Amino acid sequence: MANRGLKSCLCVSLLFLIIVTIVIVTLSFTMFKPKNPKITVQPVGLEDLASAISPNLTQNISLGMMITVGNPNYGSFEYQNSTGYVNFHDSVIGEVPIRADFVPARSMIMMNTSADFMIGKLLKDPNFWSDILQGTLNFTSETALPGKAGFLKIFKLQATSYSSCDISLNIKAKNVTSNCISKIKF
Known part of the structure; x- marks a missing residue:
């Protein structure tokens, strides 16, 4: 029995x-x-860009940036300090420090940072003046954010979020459009 x-x-x-x-x-x-994060990059203070370049063309300048990171996942993501790079025709002309932060599940965070541009290096690029005459400067940015993805506050996995953005600066209109593609790898 x-x-x-x-x-x-x-x-x-x-x-x-x-x-x-x-x-x-x-x-x-x-x-x-896992779903890829949604990232948008928006420069702040474009009005001051021309006056910052005019006095000393060899000086480095900083341009404020507003970065929005959207996490569509049911798990959180905590990333470490990192650096993003801004390229102009395959030449690194700027660095963007990104401070460590926590992105809760299914939410969005906004962070302020600044891009430090090497104006001298930009001016030496042979494509710079032809792009200026066309009225548009096209940049790309690349960022890798290593960190940990958490689920239910129990499971934690090593993950890295990669982001690549195409940034177009319209000189006459003083506006910027950006299109970012992001992916996360475990």
Whole structure:
């Protein structure tokens, strides 16, 4: 009799374990599947750019940046201090320090930082003056944010968020458009 009860308990426990495993696997491939972050970059203070360049063309200048990071995942992401790089025709002409931060699950954070541009290096690029005459300067930026992705405050995985942005500065209109592509790797 006790043997029969033990077999029934074992069968029910095994069935329960199979159902829980199926539910966890299904959720991990659907709802909890990692989604890429949504990142936008918006320079601040473009009005002051011309006056900052005019006095001394060899001086480095800083341009304020507003970076918005949206986390569409059901897990949080905590990243370390990092540096983003701004390129002009495959030449690094600026650095953007990014301070460590925490992005909660399914939320958005905004951070202020500044891009330090090497004006002398930019002016030496043969493409600079032709782009100025066309009225648009095109830049790219690349950033890698190493950190930890957390889920349910229990599981933590090493992850890195990569972002690549195409940034177009319209000189006459003094506005900037950016298009960023982001991905996360575990």
